[in-house]
Amino acid sequence: MNSSVHHAPRFSLKHSLESGQFFRWTEKDGHYTVLRGQRLFRVRQDGDTLDYDGADLWFLREFFALDQDYDSIERALRRDRRLWEALDAYPGLRVLRQDPWECTAAFITSIASNIPRITGNVADMATHYGIPIRLGGVSAHTFPRPDRLDDEAGLRKLRLGFRSAYLVQAARLARSGILEEIASLAYDDAKTTLMVIPGVAEKVADCVLLFAYGRLNAFPVDTWIRKVMIRMFFKGLRVPDRAIRAFASERWGELAGVAQQYLYHWSRRSGAFTSRGREPRSSEAPAPVSTRR
DNA sequence: GGCCAGGTCCAAT
């Protein structure tokens, strides 16, 4: 195999791929096989060096956001002491830049699911509707383009459940070009436009904006983030998701989404935050605990 | 076995 190398300091392949933002990878002995859009490539990290083949450097830089100054991003987030533990636990974790359509479909699939199941569902859609692809001895299937996913009955057979109809609708809108429009829109308009897609509401829209469009201010609130944010900043009292988003936006601004990804990964891994159980509801619009940074 | 899952939608307050 002819592989290339690239110097990628302050980047963790492992933490970036394994933090639950992306579902199309496998790992064996430190070698990652990755499917992103129509591309299949292999990559391995040795210290600051990335060893890869099956994709060019341009593609790698795009996907892993290697052109982005995470040094200053992390320095900015580090001004918030509340993030130290998560930042220190997963140094080099980056928000990836996924293919917009694949990301949209994946996070529709993620609704009321869990990572192992999402991974399986997405893989099933690929094997069933995608295009065979090969790299060296590795065979796989690309994630199906929107025109191939127009099959609600077939998706139900793949156990996608109620998400099947959403996926079909999303595919139709994707074919109409809605995902290309998004790139040129400001965050609010982009989000509103995404939410036109059935099955895409606030949370999924924020995932897509964050994980595919590089909108690092997007702050998806799922059950885990809700839990960790309520415990860290709202005295353990239940508040509306919109209050959590507003708080995150005010506290972390344009980098809220990066903070989100650290907190998400950290809260799940630490085990301190079982997502079970509901918080007692706060009676009225609660002032978030004021915390010094 | 039962509860809840990287939610969304709709109907009934």
Next chain:
DNA sequence: ATTGGACATGGC
């Protein structure tokens, strides 16, 4: 403007 239940299926 908020809240509860249905939705398919399965992980733990």
